Amino acid sequence: MSKKQSRPESAGRFAYEGLDRVIHEKARLSIVTSLATHPGGLLFNDLKDLCALTDGNLSRHLHILAEAGLIQIWKGFKDNRPQTMCVLTEEGRKRFIEYITVLENIVTDAVSAEKVAEEPKVTKGWSPA
């Protein structure tokens, strides 16, 4: 047997490949989670309030999510006023669930980290970069 190598547990162990970049962006994560918790859809202004976004920012991110097929944007009327309604698609719901599974893995890794109490490897002979 060759001498033990101090290689990490496995390549890509913390790469979190399933962390969908379309959903991961902070504003879009707010939007998608809001819509996931409101399967009947949300009006533009309600979504804006829930996510604390400006009109421009919300519009921009809704467009990106619609282009990616995660949401549908509908135009219609409520109380005789034109309104925009946003709804998560089936594809959006599926990808959100996959994304949340990765978040759960990260939380699990983080919780395990709190239990680790390793000795620092940086001792004499090392200096700040």
Add this chain to the structure above:
Amino acid sequence: MSKKQSRPESAGRFAYEGLDRVIHEKARLSIVTSLATHPGGLLFNDLKDLCALTDGNLSRHLHILAEAGLIQIWKGFKDNRPQTMCVLTEEGRKRFIEYITVLENIVTDAVSAEKVAEEPKVTKGWSPA
């Protein structure tokens, strides 16, 4: 009493303000979680493997994390070869724990979303944007 408004539960309910942008970026989240689970620090090449990042990308994100005070970068020698060691700072650990608390809230929101079975509000009179 005025008639009931269909306003959402509360402004900013899904804004996730605590979602620290320095940590939230996908590559940096990999790096910080790797370091949190290895409190003794990780050598540059081991971190590169664990996060599946290129040299250039890892260097760039390590610099951002160090500038933000979340990690320390040390230069030293291992087996007579110059090495770079990265360690999470106390501040980094504190902010990572705060960040993970927000992720846990998102997961909780998402799990509650799976239980909701609201009727779609988009009916006749609405059309795709």
